[in-house]
Amino acid sequence: MELVIDLPGGSRVDAHFGPFTVQTDQPPTASAPSPFDVFLSSIGTCAGFYVLEFCQKRGISTDDIQIVEKTIRNKTGSMVEEIDLEIKLPPDFPEKYREAVIHAAQLCAVKKHLEHPPKIEITTTKDQASELETQPT
Numbered sequence: 001m002e003l004v005i006d007l008p009g010g011s012r013v014d015a016h017f018g019p020f021t022v023q024t025d026q027p028p029t030a031s032a033p034s035p036f037d038v039f040l041s042s043i044g045t046c047a048g049f050y051v052l053e054f055c056q057k058r059g060i061s062t063d064d065i066q067i068v069e070k071t072i073r074n075k076t077g078s079m080v081e082e083i084d085l086e087i088k089l090p091p092d093f094p095e096k097y098r099e100a101v102i103h104a105a106q107l108c109a110v111k112k113h114l115e116h117p118p119k120i121e122i123t124t125t126k127d128q129a130s131e132l133e134t135q136p137t
Helices: 035-057 095-105 109-115 128-134
Strands: 004-009 012-017 020-024 066-073 080-088
Touching: 020 035, 035 066, 035 080, 035 095, 035 109, 080 095
Parallel strands: none
Antiparallel strands: 004 012, 012 020, 066 080
């Protein structure tokens, strides 16, 4: 998968992939979530997808199911130390599936990548066309 990231102005940074654009921004005048907020939301929404799929396969209504994600930061407040996901089930949710729905949420690919992080390499390149335009003749 390839994502193209652009810098449209102000403090906005957007990611484009396929037909989608994920817009991000920074406070105090943010017009979109921050990149870190998008990252955090990907954990809960990924787990939510697996809960949704679990319920759909068993014909269980998802109308009253919610996932509440809470982050706990370290003492300096600079790093998240713990992420808690609470799956709120309605009273009529089948008791026999309580542990299984937790297991389904644990299948989240975002969670698995955090547990076994990929190598991240950062490089630079220069656009050849731009370089040709700036060379003296």
